[in-house]
Amino acid sequence: MWHCISKLALFYFLFMGYREGIAQALSNRMVWDTAAQVADPMGYAGAYVGKAQGHAYALGGANFPSGIPPWEGGKKVWTDRIFILNSNGSPQEAAFQLPRPMGYGAYASYQDCIYLAGGSDQLGHLQATYRLELSVDSGRFTRLPDLPAPIANCASVRIKNYWYVLGGINSPDALTASNNCWRLDLDHPENGWTVLSAIPGPGRMLAVVGNADGELLILSGVTLINGKRKYLKDAYLLTADGVWQQLPELSHAVAAAPSPAAFDAKSGQLLIFGGDDGALAAASPVGHPGFSDRILAYDIQQRTWADVGQVPVRKSKGQGDSLATELLPPVTTGLLQQADQIFIPMGEVRPGVRTNRILTIRFKP
16 A cells, blocks of 8 residues: 555656646746837727737727726726737837727637727727728728627637637626627638537636637636626636536636737647736725736646746836836736747736736747
8 A cells, every 4th residue: 555655656746846847948938028118108908919911919908098097086098099019120000090999809810810809998898890901001990790799808719710709798887797608700700600608607707718729728717796706717628529628727816817828839838927816806906016927837738737937027116216117917918929929918017007018928949
């Protein structure tokens, strides 16, 4: 018996050492660039993201231009501005705009076009779907079939020619979140959206999704119980044959982390950067230190989670130190991957506070 226990203990320590080695190697391969900023001193959260014609884009979003936070009566204002994140080595504002000021919706990129759906604006939540076709200095928006219902604060990901939109809330004053899973065939968008099996577990908003080797992964987020938030740590996989499978629970919530999750082909890991773990959800937003800086990895083959590093952080020292020098992990923003480069544009770094920074990550070979 003791012989068997010793073997199990040895296997456990070898396995843990292997995981720690993978985590350290992955962290060492990440090269961060935090210098780029869009041409707006405040920045936006809730932007749609996409790539086309060799460029990466951030479209729309919202901020509090008065600088007054929402708990003091500050008014959120949506934008129709579009930023090219990698134009001639630095971000530039596009010469065209969104069809309306909007943000906090679904997005995907396919065959050199960017797709947008749902979200919110000054009046409420949206149901429209658009395809954006780009030329050198202009963009053309085409209206596609509407979503089955208005939705914002949802998650979205493209897998092959299928675009999935999951969760969210149907109105600004919703008391519960949705567990919807909708799909659009981007080869035949005229056929409209298909309603798939609902996400298991409670309805959720601000979830993170990813493409796990051709299968859909959704994790974490926030559920609403009579309008009050509860942070989630569960995870599910939608297999290619349309069956939901429960995965191991996360060590902590990663609500509103940049989504969809990045993929590192060399290690076979999906990566989640930061997120809101809910630890300060009940605390006063005044003096909030920022959201989680932990990087979480999901091993597609092993179906395991591991901490693999931290998002770079540089906090203001006060006493005249400019907030513009701060570097904090953003939430409520998208993630865009082009070959070996990852873009995380703008986002929210404290409750009610945006950033104009664009975080970029490259993987060493």
